[in-house]
Amino acid sequence: MKFVLFVxxxxxxxxxxxxxxxxxxxxxxxxxGIQSIRFNGWPELVKDAPVKAxxxxxxxDVIPVIALLDLYGPTIxxxxxxxxxxxxxxxxxxxxxxVGLRRFFQFFAVHEVEAWLFSDPSVxxxxxxxxxAGLSQYPxxxxxxxxxxxxxxxxxQRQTGRGYKKVVYGKDLFSKLDPDVAYGKCPRLKDIxxxxxxxxxxxx
Numbered sequence: 001m002k003f004v005l006f007v008x009x010x011x012x013x014x015x016x017x018x019x020x021x022x023x024x025x026x027x028x029x030x031x032x033g034i035q036s037i038r039f040n041g042w043p044e045l046v047k048d049a050p051v052k053a054x055x056x057x058x059x060x061d062v063i064p065v066i067a068l069l070d071l072y073g074p075t076i077x078x079x080x081x082x083x084x085x086x087x088x089x090x091x092x093x094x095x096x097x098x099v100g101l102r103r104f105f106q107f108f109a110v111h112e113v114e115a116w117l118f119s120d121p122s123v124x125x126x127x128x129x130x131x132x133a134g135l136s137q138y139p140x141x142x143x144x145x146x147x148x149x150x151x152x153x154x155x156x157q158r159q160t161g162r163g164y165k166k167v168v169y170g171k172d173l174f175s176k177l178d179p180d181v182a183y184g185k186c187p188r189l190k191d192i193x194x195x196x197x198x199x200x201x202x203x204x
Contacts, residue, residue: 002033
């Protein structure tokens with residue numbers, strides 16, 4: 001049995017499935033697979049999710065389809081939805097209704113998946129750790145005005161003279177990150193993992 005994970009970019013495609021599995025598998029009587037499907041950015045995922053989700057959910061070995069987007073980036077939010085919580089709740093409902101399938105679940109990383117990395121400064125090179133330390137208690141509050149990946153790029157540029165390479169560095173950093181640490185500090189990540197665990201337990 002497996003999850004199908006819709007993602008919007010290369011970092012999520014390469015780094016996130018194994019990160020999620022490291023939290024899920026020890027809690028299950030038997031491990032589950034996570035197959036990530038990469039879309040070319042959030043507009044393609046929003047447009048094609050209904051057709052792609054129906055295709056994958058027609059297969060007997062798929063538990064559900066989970067779609068993961070960054071809250072920062074999409075321009076689908078109504079003008080009146082300003083706060084992260086307002087945007088999260090509205091967009092989750094909107095996209096799940098758009099797909100219209102019982103075993104499709106939409107989630108968002110607040111504000112980007114890189115925020116999860118901030119939960120543990122020790123995964124970063126020593127030159128970067130002090131920059132991250134002040135953000136590590138509440139990683140999901142690293143906001144859309146100055147989002148996580150942009151902050152990382154600034155930190156790396158300032159401390160090393162080179163920018164943050166999102167895909168290359170992201171894969172390495174996520175491989176070092178303890179998912180239990182991120183789970184304890186990132187409530188929206190906790191929502192994703194708790195739902196995946198419940199779905200996997202009911203399917204096994």
